[in-house]
Amino acid sequence: MTNYIIFEDEQYENFLPFTYTRFTGDMRLGIFKLRQRIGLIFDFEPNKIVIRKSLVELYKERHPEWDINMFKAGDYVFINSRIRLNDDLINEINNLKQMEKLVYENEILAFRIIAESDFEVTTETLFSKLGVGSLELKVALPTPHSTLPTQSYSSPTT
Secondary structure, eight states: OEEEEEEOOGGGGGGTTTTSSSOGGGSEETTEEHHHHHHHHHTSOOOEEEOOHHHHHHHHHHOTTSEESEEOSEEEEEEETTOOOOHHHHHHHHTOOTTEEEEETTEEEEEEEEESSOEEOOTTTHHHHTTGGGSEEEEOOOOTTOSOOOSOOOOOOO
């Protein structure tokens, strides 16, 4: 059985001050949080997350039933919390093979690994600890909505 994990990458800094006390997956877009949208589309409860060290205690207190940065051995698909999904990307993610990553313009959208043993990662160590750089590359084709948001909205100064 494939497990899904929503991860936060280093781009969270582009969303400050919103991300001082929450991970990017908890930012709202309409009535849903980004992680809730991903969970609804892929039909899973979005309670497995990878966040930065500074938020771990806060999230463990808020959500004691969640798996935060510590996971059991198994088959995992990691999905970037900032991803804007469309039908093509959903199909690409669903068809990821073991040890394959989906990349668009040097941004990792998703990857799939088989963990032989229990593991612990954070936003800061995710790619290096799991060897994501060495995974087989699968490039996402450009589509109107396949980019990742990289900046938050800032009001124009007058």
